Amino acid sequence: MAEGWDAMARWYDDKQGEEGDLWHRELIDPTLWRVIGDPAGLDVLDLGCGNGYVARRMARAGARVTGVDASPAMVERARAHEARQPLGITYLVADAARLDALASSSYDLVVSNMVLMNVEHAEGAIHEASRVLRPGGRFVASLSHPCFDIWESSGWQIEMVGTQRIAWRKVRGYRQQQAAKVPWRGPQGETWETWTYHRPLSWYFRRLREAGLAVTALEEPKPTEVFLQESPQVWIADVPLHCVFEAIKVSR
Numbered sequence: 001m002a003e004g005w006d007a008m009a010r011w012y013d014d015k016q017g018e019e020g021d022l023w024h025r026e027l028i029d030p031t032l033w034r035v036i037g038d039p040a041g042l043d044v045l046d047l048g049c050g051n052g053y054v055a056r057r058m059a060r061a062g063a064r065v066t067g068v069d070a071s072p073a074m075v076e077r078a079r080a081h082e083a084r085q086p087l088g089i090t091y092l093v094a095d096a097a098r099l100d101a102l103a104s105s106s107y108d109l110v111v112s113n114m115v116l117m118n119v120e121h122a123e124g125a126i127h128e129a130s131r132v133l134r135p136g137g138r139f140v141a142s143l144s145h146p147c148f149d150i151w152e153s154s155g156w157q158i159e160m161v162g163t164q165r166i167a168w169r170k171v172r173g174y175r176q177q178q179a180a181k182v183p184w185r186g187p188q189g190e191t192w193e194t195w196t197y198h199r200p201l202s203w204y205f206r207r208l209r210e211a212g213l214a215v216t217a218l219e220e221p222k223p224t225e226v227f228l229q230e231s232p233q234v235w236i237a238d239v240p241l242h243c244v245f246e247a248i249k250v251s252r
């Protein structure tokens with residue numbers, strides 16, 4: 001399932017750069033960083049690392065970092081950053097659901113930024129995150145909000161109510177697990193497709209608990225002023241399209 005990510009790797013790398021694009025920098029990541037806290041001195045795995053900007057930020061903050069991604073082209077981009085400016089990060093190509101190269105109980109923190117809804121075997125990925133964590137270690141992940149952002153099954157409905165322009169978030173088929181192709185458009189009109197998988201929120205909580213991970217935080221990122229000025233989707237201030245959870249390894 002890495003083909004779409006492979007094909008867009010160069011564009012995605014340019015888009016995310018060192019700080020993430022507008023959506024990451026001004027909406028999702030501030031909450032992610034707050035939940036992560038200070039990673040100095042920790043062994044950290046960036047699961048679904050993309051171009052590695054999250055891995056690099058944590059390495060610069062003093063963490064020992066491994067990045068894993070299923071897309072060889074993404075990992076190549078991440079390794080190129082490492083070659084230009086070494087931070088001691090190791091990158092591996094692997095499916096998040098099969099981290100055979102990584103030893104059990106070897107990380108203090110597994111971070112996964114906007115990845116789980118793209119992983120076909122997310123149950124396996126959650127189990128692997130737990131396996132590689134030390135007891136008491138944390139799994140911190142951001143993802144498309146399962147309650148409000150279901151590709152092809154959710155959307156904004158804008159309505160005039162009196163003199164007010166109101167945005168309603170419409171959702172259908174929430175309880176059904178669904179897979180859908182997401183189209184991406186590059187600057188030169190290139191088109192790529194990736195897969196997204198919807199699972200209800202309770203599905204994630206159950207799989208985490210079965211993997212010995214207890215949820216200790218659930219946050220719903222709010223946009224910054226910069227985001228509201230630069231993005232047309234100002235309604236995200238009202239209804240969150242992303243969530244960030246923290247789960248602690250309590251057993252296994």
Ligand SMILES: C[S@@+](CC[C@H](N)C(=O)[O-])C[C@H]1O[C@@H](n2cnc3c(N)ncnc32)[C@H](O)[C@@H]1O
Nearest residue numbers: 005048049050069070071095096113115118119
């Ligand atoms: C939306 S991108 C996020 C990348 C990066 N975490 C970021 O914040 O920029 C999703 C990433 O998940 C990776 N991915 C998709 N399925 C995967 C899987 N089964 N195992 C590991 N990585 C996967 C893709 O290759 C892509 O790099």
